Amino acid sequence: MSNKIFQDHYPDDLSHCYGCGRLNEHGLQLKSYWEGEESVAIYTPEEYHIAVPGYVYGGLLASLVDCHGTGTASAAAYREEGREIGSEPNLRFVTASLHVDFLRPTPLGGPLEVRGKVAEVKGRKVVVDITIAAEGEVCVKGEVIAVQIPAEMMS
């Protein structure tokens, strides 16, 4: 665990997510953090995260957009309130809507740089714009509309 990693501050019962939960041993365990005004996560796909030979599977890229988006939303909401990430009451987000444009095939083999910019923080909703770059070139653009986790998911 690292102090700067958004997901490392999620409480244990919200740390099972396949995409970013530190307690999901089968999952991707995405790690997101601030770099100035933008959020960043570096993820290197496994060789089986393939679409066609040589290229990354789109559903994995959508998963990175999704979890980096909700993680950034949570961090942005804490920042908006001037509170430390992870302090109570917990501000954890889920995805209401996900949009992903695959601008070009994403080469498989090296690390991907996922970057987020907070476009809007309004009440329980945060909108995050995401890019994914490989070898310095943006291959994917996405948008996550994240909302604070509904009470029904917390029971």
Added chain:
Amino acid sequence: MSNKIFQDHYPDDLSHCYGCGRLNEHGLQLKSYWEGEESVAIYTPEEYHIAVPGYVYGGLLASLVDCHGTGTASAAAYREEGREIGSEPNLRFVTASLHVDFLRPTPLGGPLEVRGKVAEVKGRKVVVDITIAAEGEVCVKGEVIAVQIPAEMMS
């Protein structure tokens, strides 16, 4: 392999996809088929495909939308040409754009029914509208804009 399954007709070199490739032993191996005018796939998530306890991970749902969309696009393109699925020249699609609305949390534990409707077939582009239902209730709506696989991905 089954004659009715779209993905079982993909040529071997295009059957490694993490979401639907029959040759990807780590993958989801989604199987889609026609049921009248709609396409259907049934997928039961693993217990580790979790978002928060009790609910399915959104990135997995996006992956199901993605692969059911491209599979349906391929089948629709063959149908448009009046050809058998898998006949040469091959009509294989990739996702240009993916949109997913998470209408309500998707319960984890049972089978999900993924359904597709072809909204548009135009040149190299096919648009597919998707729903995912759990326990008879639609939890996810999605749209896939699929395009015939670009030559650069086939080398």
